[in-house]
Amino acid sequence: MLYDLSGRLQTNDYADLTATRSLVNDLENDFAIAQKAGCIVCVLSQHANDEETAIFPNAAKAGNGLIATLIEEHHDPARREASIAHSAHDLLAIGNAEGRAEAGIRLNQSANELFAAYMAHMNREETDLVPWMMKHFSDAQMVAMRGAIMGRTPPDRMFAILGWMLPSLNVRELSGLIREVRPTMPPQAFKAITDLCEARVDPARWDMVKQIIGI
Numbered sequence: 001m002l003y004d005l006s007g008r009l010q011t012n013d014y015a016d017l018t019a020t021r022s023l024v025n026d027l028e029n030d031f032a033i034a035q036k037a038g039c040i041v042c043v044l045s046q047h048a049n050d051e052e053t054a055i056f057p058n059a060a061k062a063g064n065g066l067i068a069t070l071i072e073e074h075h076d077p078a079r080r081e082a083s084i085a086h087s088a089h090d091l092l093a094i095g096n097a098e099g100r101a102e103a104g105i106r107l108n109q110s111a112n113e114l115f116a117a118y119m120a121h122m123n124r125e126e127t128d129l130v131p132w133m134m135k136h137f138s139d140a141q142m143v144a145m146r147g148a149i150m151g152r153t154p155p156d157r158m159f160a161i162l163g164w165m166l167p168s169l170n171v172r173e174l175s176g177l178i179r180e181v182r183p184t185m186p187p188q189a190f191k192a193i194t195d196l197c198e199a200r201v202d203p204a205r206w207d208m209v210k211q212i213i214g215i
């Protein structure tokens with residue numbers, strides 16, 4: 001999702017006001033299933049909120065020393081996101097193509113700084129926090145934490161997130177996930193997931209997954 005938005009910010013012609021308005025709209029808008037890019041800013045805020053509510057308190061209680069730093073890292077993107085959204089709006093109000101092109105370069109640079117910091121943060125959670133959690137928590141405890149996050153995520157938001165997540169999984173991960181969720185869902189909900197895969201996952205990869213799981 002971040003790579004995709006980063007690519008769009010880099011290749012957008014900011015002199016073209018219609019294309020730029022559409023990009024800014026995708027950058028900012030709230031979750032809606034119909035929207036291709038959805039709300040990047042909301043996802044990043046949601047990430048912080050979910051972790052700080054459902055995961056970090058448990059990890060801190062169990063003695064993890066990284067939590068204060070990870071929370072501090074969550075605050076920095078929020079400040080940058082507000083500034084990027086503000087700059088994107090200001091860019092739309094610039095009356096000449098040359099001025100918009102210059103502002104577009106600065107917008108792209110600010111977004112790249114945010115994405116780089118954010119990727120480093122998420123990578124650190126994966127490399128430092130997750131292995132620690134696997135040692136200190138049982139599967140049941142981690143399933144409960146995941147359940148707490150999923151339980152309060154509205155279905156349309158969940159589908160918007162899945163719309164980014166499913167195309168990002170490799171064949172092994174995606175077939176494992178589909179196989180795992182199939183017995184836990186009513187047929188209609190399962191069909192909604194496979195329809196989403198049909199629409200969003202690379203067709204060759206989805207064909208391989210279908211063969212593996214036999215659907």
Ligand SMILES: [Fe+2]
Nearest residue numbers: 047048051125
């Ligand atoms: Fe985080």
